[in-house]
Amino acid sequence: xxxxxxxxxxEQQFQMRLIEESAQQMSREQMQEILVQxxxxxxxxxxxxxxxxxxxxx
Numbered sequence: 350x351x352x353x354x355x356x357x358x359x360e361q362q363f364q365m366r367l368i369e370e371s372a373q374q375m376s377r378e379q380m381q382e383i384l385v386q387x388x389x390x391x392x393x394x395x396x397x398x399x400x401x402x403x404x405x406x407x
Contacts, residue, residue, distance in 0.1 A: 357365065372380065 375383070
């Protein structure tokens with residue numbers, strides 16, 4: 350497995366910097382809401398990947 354595939358691309362690093370700057374201006378309530386949304390999206394992504402893996406003939 351290529352461990353460099355676990356690193357962020359240059360574009361993703363730039364996006365992270367923008368997120369960090371935006372986070373500094375958010376209220377606690379806004380951050381909590383976003384955290385819950387991110388957790389939900391992560392779970393949905395996991396479900397999508399799981400379903401796609403079921404369809405693969407490995």
